[in-house]
Amino acid sequence: MREYGRLRVYEVNLGSYTLLITASGGHIYELITDLSGGGVDHLYGVARGKGGRFIPVYGTIKRCANGHQIVVEGGKDVKECPICGAPIETDTETVIEAxxxxALEVDEVLVGTDPDTEGEKIAFDIVNVVLPVNKNVRRVEFHxxxxxxxxxxxENPRSLDLNLVKAQLVRRVEDRWIGFSLSSRLQTDFWKGFCREILSSDVKESRYRRYAELCMTYRNSYRNLSAGRVQTPVLGWIIDTYRKHEASKTLFIKLVLGELSLEIPIPPERRKGIKRDIVKLRVRVKDLVRSEEEVNPLPPYTTDSVLYDISSKLKLPTQRAMQILQELFELGFITYHRTDSTRVSDTGKAVARExxxxxxxxxxxxxxxxxxxGEGGAHECIRPTRPIDAERLxxxxxxxxIEPVRRISRTHFAVYDLIFRRFMASQSTPAKVRRVRGVLLLEAVLDSGEEVDLGEQGFEVVEEMMFDGFNRFYRVIYVRRPPEEGLYEVGKELFQLKEWYTQPLHTYASIVREMKEKEIGRPSTYAKIVDTLFKRKYVALSRSRxxxxxxxxxxKVYQYLTSRYGGLVSEERTRVLERKMRSVEEGKVDYYSLVTELLEELTDFKLLGR
Incomplete structure (x- = not known):
């Protein structure tokens, strides 16, 4: 191992050639935040050249001692953070020099950044910074x-895919223009109105007091507010689901009948007078039908489905889940984790077979x-790279x-175990089960002796596993013995009344799944979008619910944005824009035409000037 400034470089001999391997640490350039010098006509760091052409201006990335990221024009002269005044500690200029x-020491430079649009832009930047010292630069891609x-x-390098680079430029310009313009309105115009409402309110609730303190501290503007084309619709989903959740409170009977556990909603018209007065239940089981069925396995994981399971099964926030996935990928334990594809390569099938x-x-x-x-293509599902389960690993x-270069925690093993078992199940035969379906007729007996008909409830249960198939690796089928037909009296010790909600709240997992289903966001941004809503204090996690x-x-932020800029931050508009940006990736839509279209739209909303 050698060191070149901040870079550690590892030498690996592959027989016919020697590799010097290092990492850029992600982006080396970012879109600058201001172009105030030199009289350049610009919009949030995007210069306008001759003929109305747009030129995104990028600079090196600096970070201060407090963690703020700074990308400004003439960055070499910046010694202190313009946000907090702390000294600048790092600058990607040193990475570029290293x-x-x-590159001066080698015959050929191979750039192996992530296989997506963001990775292609990073590769584009690296290629251009080393070309002056080494003309033999190629792109390599591995999953x-x-x-x-x-x-x-x-052994199979390729050229840069400039369509992917252009698509990433469009995304970055679009995020910057919409994000900066809407965020600036929130931080000033919205904040002043919000504070007037809060400070004039007579409500003494603790949540109002907390906001009142913020308003007294930040009277004219508040920087911790932001908006975005994906962030805003997702915030709307959370609000809408919460309102439906609040309206869905229902009285349930939680009933245990043999090995069968059921939660049965009591019809609204029958709830009055029985909430605390039930002494026993009469349950008639009838119409049992048995059938033998095949149950097919689920497909292997994609980004949204693995985040869903990690969140629901392991209770990890999406941002932490993405960090664990990134580390497992870098350690060589799983394939690339930012993917919408369920495709399994021949190599993947060989792993399962072995x-x-x-x-x-x-x-x-x-x-x-x-x-x-999935269909053919470069991208693949998320799967293990070797035929080694979590226990063996x-x-x-x-x-x-095996000597990993970083410490492996229990969480790493738990996530790897999920991915491994789900993949093995996807390459397995169907399970064969005997399923029983039936009907329960319920009647409550009150302490007054009155009998109240609670209606009927269907149920189904797997009573026998005839062949476990995929369920051997990824257990989703559980065997339960159903009650036989007949009349059962159930005492108080085997049931309880419970008030709960039929409409569940959104979770980390369900938001990610909805983003995938509604074509909003990308695998690389799912976690970040949810995390931003928490950081901005727009939402919170309710453990009790x-x-x-x-x-x-x-x-209030959502109400402000949708009432003034609804056409800009709507779900449908965001979905259409995502599709257009995918068309840029495929070379079907011109990059400049999409940027021009976006500018016209923002101008119509009086967010940007022509």
Missing amino acids: LRDV EVTKRAIINAV YMQEILGSDADKYFRPRSW RSLIEEGI SGIVPLLLGE
């Missing part, structure tokens, strides 16, 4: 950090059923056979 020093994948990438043959021996053929799932690390609730500030 990359050039390394897993394994020796096989990296050697294959090194694992099943190892643990099942002669029974492997009964379980292994290779599936491609832990043992190999403890024995020193197991979901996300809007805060007063979030409700």
Whole structure:
């Protein structure tokens, strides 16, 4: 290992050639926040050249001692943070200089950033900073950090995909223009109106007092407010779901009948007078029907589905989940984790085959059923890179056979275990079960002796696992013995009355899933969007209700944005724009025409001038 300034460079011999491997640490350039010098006509760091052409102006990225990111014109002269006054501690200019020093020592430079639009833009920047010192620069792409994948990438370099770079430029300009223009309105115009309302209110609730203190401290503007084209519709979903949740409070009977556990809603017209007066239930089980069925496995994980399961099963916030996934990818344990594809490559199928043959021996053929799932293309599902389950991986690390470059926590193993088992299930045969469906007729007996008909409730249960198939690896089917037909009297010890909500609140998991289903956001931004809503104090997590609730500030921000700029931040408009940006990636739509269209739209809303 050698050091070039801030860069650590590792030397790896692959026989026919030697690689010097280093990491840029992500972006080396970012869109600047201001172009105030030199009389340049600009819009939030995007210069307007001759003929009305737009030129995004990028600069190196600085960070101060307090963590603020600064990207300004003439950045070399900036010694203190313009936000807080703290000294500048890091600057990607030093990374650029180190990359050039390394490039001078080699015959060829291969740039292997992430295989998406953001990664292509980072690659574009790196290629251009090293070209002056080394003309032999190529792009390589791999979807897993394994020796096989990296050697294959090194032996098959490609040129930069400029359509992907243009698509990322459009996204960045669009995020900047919409984000900065709307955020500035929130931080001043909205904030003043919000504070007038809060300070004139007679309400003494603690949430109002908290906002009143903020308003007294920040009278004219408040920087911790932001808006965005995806962030705003997602905030609207949370608010709308919360209102439906509040209106859905229902009285349930939680009933245990043998191995069957049911939550049965009491019809509204039958709730009066029985809330505390039920002494027993009469339950008639009838119309039992048995059938033998095949149950197919779920597909392997994509970004949205893995975040859904990590959130719901492991209770991790999406931002932390993405961090764990990134680390597992960098360690070479899983394939690239920012993907919408369920496609399984031949290599992936071979991983599943080898694992099943190892643990099942002669029974492997009964379980292994290779599936491609998604269509062809470069991107693949999220899967393990080796036929090693979580338990075996832990043992190999403890024995020193596998030596990861970072500490592996229990959370890493838990996430890896989910991915491994889900993938193995996706390459397995269907399960065969015997399912029972039936009807329950319910009657409540009150302490007065009155009998109240509670209606009927259907149920179904798997009573026998005839062949476990995929369920051996990823358990989603549970066997329960159903009650036989007949009349049952259920005492108080086997049921309870419970008030709860039929409409659940949004969770981290459900928001990510809805973004995927409604084509809003991208795999690389799902977690960040949700995290931003929490950082801005627009929403909070209610542990008592197991979901996300809007805060007063979030409700007022959403009301302000939709009442004034509804056409700009609507769900449909955001979805259409996402599709257009995908068309830029495919080379079907011109980058400049989309930027021009966006400018006209923002001008119509009086957010930007021509």
